[in-house]
């Protein structure tokens with residue numbers, strides 16, 4: 042287990058977090074800008090002294106140890122590879138530091154270069170690589186010494202969308218294969234859901250919800266979490282009543298609205314995403330969002346709408 046209880050204060054900001062995460066899993070720290078994700082990561086890494094608390098990994102107290110003795114690897118957004126070293130030497134760096142025997146070191150570096158698809162670049166310097174390649178080197182370098190815990194701060198943050206997607210699936214496979222315990226900071230909910238077996242949602246220095254991605258998505262703790270995760274159909278008690286639901290706040294899960302038959306509503310806005318289409322509808326005087334495969338509807342069209350009350354969940 043990675044277990045921690047940490048406090049840190051800055052003017053106008055107080056972090057207070059207790060967490061217990063199973064080893065061998067990837068967890069995602071998800072929260073808006075300024076919620077304390079990077080601060081928490083730095084406290085765990087030992088790069089920042091806490092005002093109080095402790096960090097334990099597999100029962101061992103890491104709190105008094107300096108960063109280099111915690112067995113923790115990091116990848117931060119502005120990767121900071123060693124510019125004067127080749128890719129090979131960058132990946133070998135932590136192993137040399139840890140005095141790995143020469144043969145084991147060579148085998149481990151080769152293994153990671155292969156796994157990250159970097160063999161052809163082994164003898165280049167970082168500045169001769171693309172952004173995505175540099176990011177792969179940073180991952181290989183962090184994973185090489187088999188850290189007991191890998192901390193990743195927005196590891197895909199600086200990349201363009203297509204490259205981000207490509208690296209996301211790469212990182213997902215790599216973390217699974219290496220079975221590293223990893224904590225990934227992101228403010229992108231899709232990235233968190235795809236990478237992690239467990240999601241930790243942070244708000245203003247506190248953990249507000251922890252759980253499997255599916256559970257957090259379908260049972261957000263409150264309206265704030267629901268909205269932060271990208272849910273759009275959050276109904277006030279009055280709106281709920283107009284839709285025939287009990288008079289209290291509800292969240293409509295995706296799939297709650299069916300188009301075709303039923304009482305008619307009006308398409309107010311049509312959003313074309315390519316594979317999907319989003320529609321903002323006015324139905325019974327409530328503005329509702331529907332998303333799915335091309336329904337062949339234009340703005341101003343009338344359409345029958347049905348609500349599945351089983352997918353309307355009460356929310357605070």
Ligand SMILES: Nc1ncnc2c1ncn2[C@@H]1O[C@H](COP(=O)(O)OP(=O)(O)OP(=O)(O)O)[C@@H](O)[C@H]1O
Nearest residue numbers: 051052054072073074075076077078079080081228
């Ligand atoms: N060295 C510092 N001195 C004072 N305040 C700080 C310091 N570092 C961070 N903070 C404050 O702590 C809060 C949390 O910052 P942190 O970087 O952990 O947030 P974050 O969730 O990682 O945000 P982002 O997604 O934007 O990186 C912010 O309000 C920030 O201004």
